[in-house]
Amino acid sequence: MNVEEKIKIISKNTAEIVTIDELRKKLEENQKLKGYIGFEPSGLFHIGWLIWAQKLKDLVDVGVDMSILVATWHAWINDKLGGNLDKIKLAGQYAIEVLNAYGVDMSKVKVVYAEDLVKDSNYWALVIRIAKNTSLARMKRALTIMGRKAEEAELDTSKLIYPAMQVADILYQDLDIALGGTDQRKAHMLARDVSDKLGKKKVIAIHTPLLIGLQGGQRMEGVEEDDYLASVKMSKSKPETAIFVHDPPEVVEAKLRSAYCPKGVVIDNPVLQINKYIIFAKDNATLKVERDIKYGGDIEFKSYEELEKIYSEGKLHPLDLKLATARKLNEILDPIRKKLESKTEFTLLVEELEKGVTR
């Protein structure tokens, strides 16, 4: 695979790469690249996460040495799962299982637990050096990477340490690439800025888009784009906005039937976004819409662009799109559901998490 082919695969369905020139240079120099994504293991895995899971897969496919950080301590700081570290760890194993079932070749991905990093005093030296090079205001603003507002730094002091830890995760592991949704941007920019001062490698940030929640969104003047997206994204702590990977087929269909999807509207339409970022993210994907002959008969889309065009022209009824999307999404989720059903420890965890999601 040549450099341009690699770049094409890496950049497909990304919101931004900071910077693409740095990435190209490293690929041209044939450097062996090390990348990571971190996540807080705090419960149910929703389909928004499949967007970065796909990118994780792509990066593995082009030969990047990827690791996944199970951010147990970070989740604990962020008050997830009632502060129960055992449950947090189990939720981490559950997410790894989902990634495996989704088709990420986990034999090629190193799984790192936050415990592995925090046991080394050098890690903590880095955290302090990062804090020393970051203003309090910037550290507070970075709290959006944990789904919190800057003011929430006042809740307890550990929250202020979280962004420095996330930056230390990157610098400590000497990474070339940090992957995450666009809401992780502030951590990655901070890592890039302090790396110069600390004489560390400047990480390349790859950001995947945030899937909007099933309720869609209402843009308001004066609200910054990042804040808007963070408030309307599909989120596990707002289960009513989300389709979870373990949801049974009929639940997936019911959720899609009631999703925001006005006729002809493309912007912030979750059903179209599911097509763009999840269904058509797969090679050679198609979407078959079954319709009565009097409504134009069956139609098969071979690319997302084709689908978007027809939909924006009002030539495809929302319900037809929703039902076709449910069918296709269920095909993608089927192997994940089957894998999870066969593991009782995870079925119990899912049941428990469904009863009382804490953040």
Ligand SMILES: Nc1ncnc2c1ncn2[C@@H]1O[C@H](COP(=O)(O)OP(=O)(O)OP(=O)(O)O)[C@@H](O)[C@H]1O
């Ligand atoms: N709706 C989404 N679409 C795409 N990626 C997402 C979405 N929500 C979160 N992510 C990405 O998933 C990773 C884990 O995020 P996070 O744990 O904050 O998920 P979450 O569902 O928003 O959880 P919480 O509701 O607990 O904040 C991050 O890289 C984040 O950017």
Ligand SMILES: N[C@@H](Cc1ccc(O)cc1)C(=O)O
């Ligand atoms: N901040 C990320 C989780 C994370 C934690 C530590 C990291 O190094 C990376 C990512 C989130 O909320 O999902």
